[in-house]
Amino acid sequence: MQLQTDKIHKILLTADEETRRAALHxxxxxxxxxxxxxxxxxxxxxxxxxxxxxxxxxxxxxPGRDDIAALLELFRSxxxxxxxxxxxxxxxxxxxxxxxxxxxxxxxADADVRKFVVDVMGAIGSRSFVPVLLKMxxxxxxxxxxxxxxxxGNAADTSVVPQLLSSIVANPxxxxxxxxxxxxxxxxxxxxxxxxxxxxxxxxxxxQSVYGCLGGIGxxxxxxxxxxxxxxxxxxxxxxxxxxxxxxxxxSNEEQRLTLVDELKNMPVDDIVPAIIExxxxxxxxxSEAVVVLLGILRDVRAVPVLLRGCSSERISLIAxxxxxxxGGAGARLLAGLFDxxxxxxxxxxxxxxxxxxxxxxxxVILRALGCLSPLVxxxxxxxxxxxxxxxxxxxxxRMLGDVDDEVRNSVVDCLxxxxxxxxxxxxxxxxxxxxxxxxxxxxxxxxLAPCLDKYAYLGKLMKDEEQGVRQAATVSLGKIRNAxxxxxxQIALVDESTDVRIAAAEALGEIGGDEAMExxxxxxxxxxVWVKCAVLSxxxxxxxxxxxxxxxxxxxxxxxxxxxxxxxxxGRIGTSQAIELxxxxxxxxxxxxxxxxxxxxxxxxxxxGASN
Numbered sequence: 288m289q290l291q292t293d294k295i296h297k298i299l300l301t302a303d304e305e306t307r308r309a310a311l312h313x314x315x316x317x318x319x320x321x322x323x324x325x326x327x328x329x330x331x332x333x334x335x336x337x338x339x340x341x342x343x344x345x346x347x348x349x350p351g352r353d354d355i356a357a358l359l360e361l362f363r364s365x366x367x368x369x370x371x372x373x374x375x376x377x378x379x380x381x382x383x384x385x386x387x388x389x390x391x392x393x394x395x396a397d398a399d400v401r402k403f404v405v406d407v408m409g410a411i412g413s414r415s416f417v418p419v420l421l422k423m424x425x426x427x428x429x430x431x432x433x434x435x436x437x438x439x440g441n442a443a444d445t446s447v448v449p450q451l452l453s454s455i456v457a458n459p460x461x462x463x464x465x466x467x468x469x470x471x472x473x474x475x476x477x478x479x480x481x482x483x484x485x486x487x488x489x490x491x492x493x494x495q496s497v498y499g500c501l502g503g504i505g506x507x508x509x510x511x512x513x514x515x516x517x518x519x520x521x522x523x524x525x526x527x528x529x530x531x532x533x534x535x536x537x538x539s540n541e542e543q544r545l546t547l548v549d550e551l552k553n554m555p556v557d558d559i560v561p562a563i564i565e566x567x568x569x570x571x572x573x574x575s576e577a578v579v580v581l582l583g584i585l586r587d588v589r590a591v592p593v594l595l596r597g598c599s600s601e602r603i604s605l606i607a608x609x610x611x612x613x614x615g616g617a618g619a620r621l622l623a624g625l626f627d628x629x630x631x632x633x634x635x636x637x638x639x640x641x642x643x644x645x646x647x648x649x650x651x652v653i654l655r656a657l658g659c660l661s662p663l664v665x666x667x668x669x670x671x672x673x674x675x676x677x678x679x680x681x682x683x684x685x686r687m688l689g690d691v692d693d694e695v696r697n698s699v700v701d702c703l704x705x706x707x708x709x710x711x712x713x714x715x716x717x718x719x720x721x722x723x724x725x726x727x728x729x730x731x732x733x734x735x736l737a738p739c740l741d742k743y744a745y746l747g748k749l750m751k752d753e754e755q756g757v758r759q760a761a762t763v764s765l766g767k768i769r770n771a772x773x774x775x776x777x778q779i780a781l782v783d784e785s786t787d788v789r790i791a792a793a794e795a796l797g798e799i800g801g802d803e804a805m806e807x808x809x810x811x812x813x814x815x816x817v818w819v820k821c822a823v824l825s826x827x828x829x830x831x832x833x834x835x836x837x838x839x840x841x842x843x844x845x846x847x848x849x850x851x852x853x854x855x856x857x858x859g860r861i862g863t864s865q866a867i868e869l870x871x872x873x874x875x876x877x878x879x880x881x882x883x884x885x886x887x888x889x890x891x892x893x894x895x896x897g898a899s900n
Contacts, residue, residue, distance in 0.1 A: 440470025502531025583610030642671030766795025797826025
């Protein structure tokens with residue numbers, strides 16, 4: 288072995304990178320005490336591939352405590368950064384195995400070594416290092432103490448908050464205080480912040496750091512300090528104050544939120560609203576959300592442009608839209624004036640606000656929006672037409688039944704259904720005209736309009752339509768109408784050639800209910816399609832739980848797969864002793880999914896029984 292290691296030592300001095308790496312690779316499986324000097328030499332190689340090979344071999348060799356202690360001595364190699372970094376990588380990969388030697392080295396006389404130890408502890412991320420790191424907050428070297436504070440912030444251990452706060456007061460080093468404040472800002476806790484720390488917000492150089500810290504660990508008592516920060520001269524300080532106030536608000540309970548909102552509203556809005564608006568940054572998800580929430584609370588019409596921009600962000604669009612609606616008619620009037628100069632997402636938002644507020648003066652905007660190129664804008668406009676009851680837009684809405692976009696046409700049908708409450712006769716004329724159209728899509732739309740009309744005799748014809756989609760839509764509408772007179776037509780639909788139509792018919796009969804519908808469903812129980820059988824069972828259950836149990840019993844012994852799964856789920860919902868007994872019979876079914884479901888139902892029922900007793 289000595290000859291081999293001597294040979295490898297010489298190879299490690301050669302110029303070829305791959306030769307050096309291969310020489311180290313040959314050491315795999317060797318005795319660590321023998322090969323360790325070669326591995327340490329490899330960790331200092333100029334090639335990262337060679338260094339990685341050395342680290343891999345050392346870690347794979349299951350080093351003991353003494354071996355790790357020897358590895359840690361490489362932290363002293365100031366002249367070879369690659370060697371120190373390789374040693375750090377190996378220690379990090381060893382994790383908890385290196386904890387004892389690492390903790391011992393934390394008291395080393397060399398500040399650079401102690402700093403390296405702190406960084407490695409942070410990278411390992413074990414909470415076992417927290418006591419050592421807390422002690423190192425008092426390190427005589429400010430860089431070591433600052434690094435310890437930083438890593439405590441990464442440890443997600445909120446028990447360190449009081450000592451971090453105390454150390455900020457005790458240690459006047461700005462380097463340390465910046466690190467400690469940053470660490471506290473990353474912790475999610477609620478703590479009483481000492482007055483000595485709060486007063487540091489008066490210092491220009493520390494103000495931003497104090498604000499950031501208060502968002503992480505402060506309670507509602509620090510709100511006044513953060514609100515004062517809204518008017519700070521430096522934009523970064525305002526941003527920190529806004530973000531921290533929003534963090535406090537987000538983690539507060541309902542009572543605390545009311546207090547925070549009252550304090551916010553008592554601020555001079557002429558000063559803080561422009562400052563909050565200026566803080567908005569569409570490229571920063573956190574600050575944009577915070578600003579939109581704050582502006583939504585303050586309800587100041589100056590916020591309209593920013594809230595409108597927020598509507599273009601998928602993440603905060605709903606919050607921004609709520610904020611715009613909260614501005615009422617004054618906000619809607621401003622929005623209407625902006626319609627022609629904004630993008631399509633903003634136009635959608637404007638239409639939605641006008642509709643939600645029933646803002647009558649916005650009707651001209653909605654009429655223009657119906658002709659926009661964007662399908663999303665047309666859909667939003669159609670919703671507003673329905674909400675405003677814009678009967679004067681009926682002709683334009685009817686024209687849009689020929690729209691090229693499927694979603695727009697569906698929205699047209701919804702809009703016509705809403706307008707039917709104003710004038711059902713005119714919508715009825717539209718429906719009848721559609722029902723006689725050569726276009727199957729128009730006939731389907733006629734079927735969808737039926738539930739909102741008093742007369743729907745034309746559905747009988749559509750139930751026999753040559754297009755499956757039309758028959759299915761007509762069948763669904765019959766169920767929504769819930770008139771017992773439709774049972775006869777639905778019985779015909781139960782034998783339709785289309786599975787989807789038969790499923791829709793079963794569901795519709797379940798909606799209508801009654802003895803006649805039940806008899807039709809029981810007759811359909813012989814359908815060969817398992818999905819239809821499941822739909823029939825579900826419909827029977829909507830009418831009568833007792834009849835559902837009888838129907839399940841009639842097929843239970845022969846049921847399998849999807850049908851059996853459905854039967855078990857329904858028996859679980861029935862929950863009677865007889866139903867659960869049937870479930871028990873499938874506890875050892877050869878189908879694992881079936882037996883697992885049966886077991887979970889029985890266990891749930893046993894737990895329920897135990898709780899009731």
